[in-house]
Each structure stands twice: as structure tokens, then as C-alpha cells.
Amino acid sequence: MSIRHLFFSGPLAGLACSLWAVTAWAADGPAVPPQAALPGAPVALTASASASLSLAQVLQAAQRNPDVMAAQRALQAAQADVLTADRAPAPTLSAGVSSIDLQNGVGGGSFWTQKKLDKSLGLDWTWERGNKRALRTELAERLVKAVQADGQDALVLQQIGAQAAFYDLLATQERLQTVQAMAQSAAQLAQSADHRLKAGDLSAQDAARTRIEADRARADVHNAALEHQLATQALSLRTGLSVPTGGWQAQGDWPIALAQSVPDEQVIDALVEQRPDVIAARARVEAAHTAVQAAQALRQGDPSVGTTFDHYPGTSTRLLAFRISVPLTGGQRFDGEIGRALAQEEQSRDLLQKTLLQARAELRTQVQAWQASAERLKIYDEAILPQASRVAAQAETAYSKGGLTLTDLLDARRTLKTTQLEALAVRSEHAKALGTWLLRQSAQAPR
Secondary structure, eight states, X not given: OOOOOOOOOOOHHHHHHHHHHHHHHHHHOOSSOOGGGSXXXXXXXXXXXXXXXXXXXXXXXXXXXXXXXXXXXXXXXXXHHHXXXXXXXXXXXXXXXXXXXXXXXXXXXXXXXXXXXXXXXXXXXXXXXXXXXXXXXXXXXXXXXXXXXXXXXXXXXXXXXHHHHHHHHHHHHHHHHHHHHHHHHHHHHHHXXXXXXXXXXXXXXHHHHHHHHHHHHHHHHHHHHHHXXXXXXXXXXXXXXXXXXXXXXXXXXXXXXXXXXXXOHHHXXXXXXXXXXXXXXXXXXXXHHHHHHHHHHTTSOOOEEEXXXXXXXXXXXXXXXXXEEOOOOOTTTTHHHHHHHHHHHHHHHHHHHHHHHHHHHHHHHHHHXXXXXXXXXXXXXXXXXXXXXXXXXXXXXXXXXXXXXXXXXXXXXXXXXXXHHHHHHHHHHHXXXXXXXXXXXXXXXXX
């Protein structure tokens, strides 16, 4: 009797190139990914069209995550703030009537031409000094850069989460296949044991043990099916895609572990500077510095310049007046605004240092996680899985020929099952670590 041995592997070059192409496309943000991202994959996925799901489709759907869409709306709002900032104060139009003689009256005749009323029409402008408008605009533009980088970072984080959910779905899908194969083998062994029990060739205790193993295997199938359903719902939540009636069939190969050179500090530093969160933090430092300059410019008062045209029958119908008003601001009036701006600038610098430390630590952790999982996967692929498979096959052969006890056969089967599930968990861990590293490498915020 043989055991179905599911040994999952796939070429790293194909998956890495596909993931690199998809993430490079996602950073630029076109509406539809290129067909070269994953050869043979459909461009879009609908629940009614197909139950298959590829990594490229998952990464594409992650762009429509609510968090990513909210970041895009925040960018649109920040861009609108630039238009608001780059605008001079609006002129003020005023009209009035004065010199109303309440004792002697204003006389008869037309209100506009004969009554003795001083009618005036004026226009006033505020003259902004200290380069305030340019500073406002520069501040808004720097904030746009920060918000744009925030949006790119939100996209990368959602794609990292989506690809992890995809690999969880693939792992639970293959785990279900593994335990189903094991359950089928256990059922066949229990059926064979019942026949041998009737023939008097096997004890009732050994036959009962085979039935226990078959029932345990059936219970494992139900548990694996539940995990697959949970992984499907988690992926749907990440991507916003509706789960088809028959569920999803994850299409993709596991990346194999290949020897890779360890990135040096210069490479890590370069990747840190390219990270969207670091670029956003730097843009906020620049914006805070501009805000300090804008606060200091408040010390230069903005005078108002105006003119008035007067119409006063009996004196003159064409009187013109000019005026100027200057706010009387003391030297310390805006110390509070300047002090707050200086404090916020220092705060933005502290947040930049924190972001740099976190980004560098995260990249190093990702490299270490990827390399460690790759080494573990190589050990399982080259040593543990082949040995467990050979031991199980030998145990099957020996038991069929009467050279091995039932206890030893069940132990060999359990060892193979445990080893296969452990290897599957290692493959999923390695795929997630590699995918995260590739997504972080390819993510660059616009400068």
C-alpha cells in the first residue's frame, strides 16, 4: 500500500520575476497590470468568471483596498490645499452713504443725483509682505509630497498583507490535499485490517487501532477544510474580492530556496532612503521648516491700500479718496506662533529619526527572516522530506510483506504526515518573507 506524498516545489526565478514585475507595475499605478507580469494569467478576476486566483490578481486587487483608496482621497485633498494656498487675499468692495443731515433734511429730488447724501464706492486690497503667499504654497506642496509617499506606503503594506493572505490560502489548500490523501490511505488500511480480522490474520486490537487512525485522519480533514475557509475569507477581506460559490483555487508555485548574497550596509541604507515612509517623514521635516519661515513672516505686517469714489450733490459729484491702513503689531505679538512652529519642526525631526531606525531594523529583519526560512526550506527539501518519504515507503513495503508491525507502520505514517505539514509551513513562511523583501525593494515613493 502506498502513501500519496505531496512534495511541493516550484522555480524561484518564475515567481520572483512575476512578483517583481507586478510590484513594479503597482508602484507606477496603471489601471491594468501588464500581461508580462504573470504569463497566461487573466487581466482581471470576477467571482462569476473563474474560481482560480493568481498572485498577480491579488496584488492588483490590493490597490482597491479601502485604506489605499482613503490615501488617494487624502492626496486629492492635499493637492486642493495647494490651490487654496497659492491665492492672494481677495479685494474688498465697499459701498456707503454718509453726511445724512437729520436736522435740516437731505432735500428733495432724485436719490442718486439731487438729495444731499454723500454716496461712496470703495475698493481695498491687502498687500502681503514677507513672501507669505509663496511660503504658504511651498508648505502645501511639501505636504502633498508627504501625503503622496504615505499613499505609496499604504499600497505597499496592503500588497504585503495581500500576498501573505494568498500564500496562506495556497498553504491551507495544499494542506487540505495532504490530509485528504492521508485520510484515504488510513481508510484503506482500516478496510484491509477489517478483512484480515475476519480472516483471522490480525488481532482485534490492531484492527481497532487502524480504525482510530482513520477517524483521526477524517477529523484532520474537517479541520483543514475549516482553515481553508478561514484563509479564503481573510484573503477576501484583504482584497475586497467576492468569494465565488465554489471557493478559490490558488494558482501558483512555491519559490525554492536559492543561495543569495547578504545585502551590505550601503544597500540597506539606499533601500531605507527609498522607502515611502522615510520619504514622507523627510517631506514633513521640510514642510515644518517652511512653516517656521511662514510664522516668522507674520512679523511683517500686511498693509491695506484702498480708494473711494464719492458722489455728493451740491459740493461735487466726483470726489476721489485714497487710504492706507497698517496693522500695529508689536515685536512679540507672534512669538507664540513662531515658538509652536519651531517645536513642531523639532518634533518632525525626531519622528524622522524614529522612522529611519524602524525602517533600517525592519529591512534587516526581513533579510534575516528570508535567509533563515530559505535555509530551513533547503534542509527540508534536501534532507528531511526525502528521508521521511523513503522511510514511509519502506515501512509500507515491509508491512505488506509481514516484516513490520502495525505500530511501526503507523509511526512511519505519522512521521511523514508531520514532516509534510511542517515543510508546507516552512514553504509558506519562506514565500512570505521573500515576497515582502521583493515588495519593499521595488517600492519607491515619487520624489
